[in-house]
Amino acid sequence: xxxxxxxxxxxxxxxxxxxxxxxxxxxxxxxxxxxxxxxxxxxxxxxxxxxxxxxxxxxxxxxxxxxxxxxxxxxxxxxxxxxxxxxxxxxxxxxxxxxxxxxxxxxxxxxxxxxxxxxxxxxxxxxxxxxxxxxxxxxxxxxxxxxxxxxxxxxxxxxxxxxxxxxxxxxxxxxxxxxxxxxxxxxx
Amino acid sequence: xxxxxxxxxxxxxxxxxxxxxxxxxxxxxxxxxxxxxxxxxxxxxxxxxxxxxxxxxxxxxxxxxxxxxxxxxxxxxxxxxxxxxxxxxxxxxxxxxxxxxxxxxxxxxxxxxxxxxxxxxxxxxxxxxxxxxxxxxxxxxxxxxxxxxxxxxxxxxxxxxxxxxxxxxxxxxxxxxxxxxxxxx
Numbered sequence: 001x002x003x004x005x006x007x008x009x010x011x012x013x014x015x016x017x018x019x020x021x022x023x024x025x026x027x028x029x030x031x032x033x034x035x036x037x038x039x040x041x042x043x044x045x046x047x048x049x050x051x052x053x054x055x056x057x058x059x060x061x062x063x064x065x066x067x068x069x070x071x072x073x074x075x076x077x078x079x080x081x082x083x084x085x086x087x088x089x090x091x092x093x094x095x096x097x098x099x100x101x102x103x104x105x106x107x108x109x110x111x112x113x114x115x116x117x118x119x120x121x122x123x124x125x126x127x128x129x130x131x132x133x134x135x136x137x138x139x140x141x142x143x144x145x146x147x148x149x150x151x152x153x154x155x156x157x158x159x160x161x162x163x164x165x166x167x168x169x170x171x172x173x174x175x176x177x178x179x180x181x182x183x184x185x186x187x188x
Numbered sequence: 189x190x191x192x193x194x195x196x197x198x199x200x201x202x203x204x205x206x207x208x209x210x211x212x213x214x215x216x217x218x219x220x221x222x223x224x225x226x227x228x229x230x231x232x233x234x235x236x237x238x239x240x241x242x243x244x245x246x247x248x249x250x251x252x253x254x255x256x257x258x259x260x261x262x263x264x265x266x267x268x269x270x271x272x273x274x275x276x277x278x279x280x281x282x283x284x285x286x287x288x289x290x291x292x293x294x295x296x297x298x299x300x301x302x303x304x305x306x307x308x309x310x311x312x313x314x315x316x317x318x319x320x321x322x323x324x325x326x327x328x329x330x331x332x333x334x335x336x337x338x339x340x341x342x343x344x345x346x347x348x349x350x351x352x353x354x355x356x357x358x359x360x361x362x363x364x365x366x367x368x369x370x371x372x373x
Contacts (some may be wrong), residue, residue, distance in 0.1 A: 030301055053191050079361060079362045082365050086366070089368065112356070112357060113358070114355070114358025114359075114361055115341070115358070115361075115362065116348050116362060118362060118363075123365055123366070123368070124367075124368055125368075185266065187365070
């Protein structure tokens with residue numbers, strides 16, 4: 001079944017060229033796994049036989065960004081890691097899509113510290129956010145399918161979708177408070 | 189609540205006899221003994237603990253910095269550095285501690301002559317990275333260190349983040365980086 005069902009007895013079908021291109025693009029997404037934390041483990045589980053990302057044509061994990069068109073940012077990203085992430089994004093071939101997987105990649109998660117990026121979308125474009133800590137493989141598959149719907153509908157990522165830093169907490173909000181006396185055993 | 193420290197670690201006596209002119213303080217908690225020295229005497233005492241046969245602390249497990257700003261109990265100094273010594277031959281552990289007081293404001297990365305210790309890389313080569321971490325996080329520098337650079341943060345980081353007067357969320361370091369859009373390649 002599949003596309004064979006659309007072929008008539010004469011052996012040809014009429015369609016639009018963009019539809020054929022979008023169909024082939026969404027059916028063979030090659031992800032670049034940027035796995036920096038526990039989300040990467042769920043990403044591996046998603047690609048493994050039990051959840052089988054191959055059913056959606058996205059099982060070919062490419063560890064070279066030049067061969068991939070879907071960047072999956074899985075895990076927390078330190079600001080020291082941003083040059084690497086941005087270089088990987090820039091090296092990817094057009095058209096390219098980005099999934100921000102998990103709470104940390106999308107918002108910084110529990111790591112609300114001086115060193116952690118509070119959402120990679122402040123510095124690179126992101127198409128789909130997958131919530132969860134870490135997301136279940138089913139959730140990531142839903143994220144990949146969202147990318148596929150995106151490709152079907154729009155074809156290419158919008159040009160000029162520039163994200164700016166949110167500047168959520170530039171002003172320091174932390175004040176050192178005195179601790180109660182004798183919090184630990186052995187304090188004299 | 190607090191029980192009296194039990195200062196019966198055998199090395200205490202040996203060190204006291206070997207350095208009669210040096211002022212030591214000591215404490216103990218749950219069987220772990222800590223020896224406190226002045227910063228100027230640190231290197232020679234550590235060298236003695238490493239090379240003396242009765243001590244023979246042949247492994248430096250860790251070097252740790254602590255900031256005691258707003259600590260509930262009064263402390264002899266603002267910062268302390270702790271050397272976690274282990275002897276595999278005698279199956280023993282001892283903590284060496286020094287206190288340091290800054291002479292400059294601690295919110296920057298200026299080189300503070302008061303926050304200097306002698307490196308122990310010549311005694312335990314493994315101290316190189318742990319001392320770099322203490323420098324990175326607290327701004328405590330080590331004399332005669334072979335390669336004193338930041339180890340976790342990048343070179344131009346404008347603070348020493350484990351100091352307690354540094355805000356947890358930083359001063360905007362995580363917000364200021366270039367933004368690339370879909371047209372960048």
